[in-house]
Amino acid sequence: MNMRNLIKQVSRSPKFMIGFCLIMFIILFTLIYPLFNPGNPLEMIGLGTFFRPGTYISVHDSLNVHRTYELRLPDAAQNRIQNKLSDEQREHMKAWLIMYGEQEEIEGLSYADIDTEDVDHLLELWWAHYDQEKRIEGMIIADRRMFARIDNRVERIFEDFDIRLLLYDYETGEYVDGGVVTVDHYVNIREVANVRRLPLGTDNFGRDVLKQLVSATGASLLMGVVAGIIATAIGLTLGLLSGYVGGVLDDILMFIYNLFTVIPGFILLVLISFAIGQEQRGMMTVAIVIGMTSWVWTARSVRSQVMSLRNRDHVNMSKLSGHSLPKILARDIAPYIASYVVMAFILQVSTAILAEAGLSMIGLGPMTTEQATLGLMMNWSINFGAHLIGAWWTYLPVVFTIAIISFSLNLMNTGLDQIFNPQLREG
Numbered sequence: 001m002n003m004r005n006l007i008k009q010v011s012r013s014p015k016f017m018i019g020f021c022l023i024m025f026i027i028l029f030t031l032i033y034p035l036f037n038p039g040n041p042l043e044m045i046g047l048g049t050f051f052r053p054g055t056y057i058s059v060h061d062s063l064n065v066h067r068t069y070e071l072r073l074p075d076a077a078q079n080r081i082q083n084k085l086s087d088e089q090r091e092h093m094k095a096w097l098i099m100y101g102e103q104e105e106i107e108g109l110s111y112a113d114i115d116t117e118d119v120d121h122l123l124e125l126w127w128a129h130y131d132q133e134k135r136i137e138g139m140i141i142a143d144r145r146m147f148a149r150i151d152n153r154v155e156r157i158f159e160d161f162d163i164r165l166l167l168y169d170y171e172t173g174e175y176v177d178g179g180v181v182t183v184d185h186y187v188n189i190r191e192v193a194n195v196r197r198l199p200l201g202t203d204n205f206g207r208d209v210l211k212q213l214v215s216a217t218g219a220s221l222l223m224g225v226v227a228g229i230i231a232t233a234i235g236l237t238l239g240l241l242s243g244y245v246g247g248v249l250d251d252i253l254m255f256i257y258n259l260f261t262v263i264p265g266f267i268l269l270v271l272i273s274f275a276i277g278q279e280q281r282g283m284m285t286v287a288i289v290i291g292m293t294s295w296v297w298t299a300r301s302v303r304s305q306v307m308s309l310r311n312r313d314h315v316n317m318s319k320l321s322g323h324s325l326p327k328i329l330a331r332d333i334a335p336y337i338a339s340y341v342v343m344a345f346i347l348q349v350s351t352a353i354l355a356e357a358g359l360s361m362i363g364l365g366p367m368t369t370e371q372a373t374l375g376l377m378m379n380w381s382i383n384f385g386a387h388l389i390g391a392w393w394t395y396l397p398v399v400f401t402i403a404i405i406s407f408s409l410n411l412m413n414t415g416l417d418q419i420f421n422p423q424l425r426e427g
Helices: 003-011 014-036 076-084 087-104 119-129 141-155 209-245 247-262 265-276 283-292 296-307 313-320 325-361 374-383 396-420
Strands: 054-057 163-169 174-181 195-198
Touching: 003 396, 014 209, 014 396, 076 119, 087 119, 087 141, 119 141, 209 247, 209 283, 209 296, 209 325, 209 374, 209 396, 247 296, 265 283, 265 325, 283 325, 296 325, 313 325, 325 374, 325 396, 374 396
Parallel strands: none
Antiparallel strands: 054 195, 163 174
């Protein structure tokens, strides 16, 4: 199969092309995004932890814009009301109304009758039935005080206060009148000096999660490629020698294969990573360790392929011609298993990325403060309890990225397998 036909076959494989497009999009995004959002991905910009995704505007700069605009939006008041009552407070109001309805046997106060999203109806029911003097059986004092605080907030919910600004004069040391801000005053976000968009919020250290995720994705891909090259190179070399030479060398190498097979790969990886120590466990070190512990199945598969090729006519002709062992392996055998080697490399990259994520999640990944990886981001998220406080933006995008990378690479491998394996070829 010449190169032109090979490219044509590959381009006609839907699975390979989908996987290839996905992985190329990820790679291009990791290269292009830093051009629009430069800087250190691990820079701590938030003076707090787990800021929610959104657009953050400097309050100071918004008050010092050159021009304000007066807008009277029809739904502005309703939006303010909904914003003043949090989802948790609405649920508490609903709970009190349901308990009161069950105690007094009042219709219209059942679970199905109250919708926390319908704020107007919820407030009508609350004003009609709630009274601090009313007692619900079994309710403790702390809960009664909580409902009283919610009622005080509800009483002030329609109060729209104008805000008078007082500006500090550094020359006189006194405050001077800075004007009044009413509910109809707006500023244009483009005229505010400092605006920061955080599509995925910040993590436990106050760092931009999206910026960190892009950098970590590139680092994990690099580690996967390095580990994949090492594992494929070792597996290919040992597989070629074992399958072609045979004899005592094959027995020795098979003993090594079996030894590595008996010990679970991840356990061996954990033991080696632990033995290296934290100070020496950098990104490339971990990538090398992963590569040197995941070559076994590649070597076994290459060996079986070579054993089926070593007695072919063209190989025997090379032997009779006196060609050297490296020349026979490189010219007469390697080209026939090249497609398999490419598929093995793709799987090795995917396996290495997953292995790094697994190691980092148990605290044995790269120990670095200069570069994040996908596994390290998961480790930081778990260690600081992001999953316990609902900070989904620190771990779900990481899980999704790992899944997409693994899915893309495996889809590419499946597409190539269908091209080169006649038994799986479609149509």
